[in-house]
Amino acid sequence: MTSIEFLEEFVSLCSDDVVIIASSGRNCRDLYRVGDRDGNFYMVGAMGGASAFGLGIALADKNRKVVVVDGDGSALMKLGNMVTIGNMCSMKNLTHIIINNKQYLSTGGQPCQRVDFKTFAFSCGYLRSFNLFGLDSSAKIFNQLWYTGASFINAHVTSSKKYARPAISLFDNYERFKEFLRRK
């Protein structure tokens, strides 16, 4: 399963009102490649901060489903973010995904440190936590998201080819995203 195959499958299940935040690096390129949408935010800066940004949105609007598409390197940089998410009660509108390629792909494929993210997410307090190794088991896992607390998917992927950067500036993306979140 490549990262783009996983994302295509997952995004196809998200309705237009679902927020999807991609962490800096390859996830931004991959999410943009899958398809630009008003609910997408490409977090090109703030290394490791996408998960906390997603938590803030999910806390501020409990009726909004929020998906964070994180990387294993990004998550490792700010592991405390996962502790906070897991400690929050009733974050049923938050799903945190790690696109786990075991490397810093954007900077040349240097190896990441390893941790058992599925177990770690459980110990932080996420109520549902899964390893996903291939698309054949994805439907079973996707059907169990949006439970009574935050959900977590550790998606073990191989790398896709390097797609183009999002052709929308950070500022335009942010203004569009803000307007999307405040639209009634």
Next chain:
Amino acid sequence: MNSGSNLAKKLIDEGHTIFIGVPCSRLKGFLKEVGDKAMFVTSESEAVMIAAGMATVGYKPVVFLQNSGIGDVIEPLASFAGIADVGIVFVVSRRGGPGDEVHHTKMFEYDKIIESFINKESKVLFV
């Protein structure tokens, strides 16, 4: 009543309903007044990003920290929250003034750098 609690009252009166950050002994009075509107997180940079998410939806979040955490907030501000129009109010307690402990004094010289990463929607209050 100390100045910290007055500041908290003022911010609450101005419509700030959520305060996110890392505690400091000098913010004790402030945090007591904030009460259950406070959310304590694992790092200052995390506080910035949670606040940014809430501000994007329409909240008016306050991030509180001791100046020793300034280094941690610079990156998320410089690459995102301080350059896009994200409105965050920062309350920063300043350690390291005359007579304070030696491990705080160097940061006291640098901590006002946070003001250079703040956009028009945000402000910094030193206490």
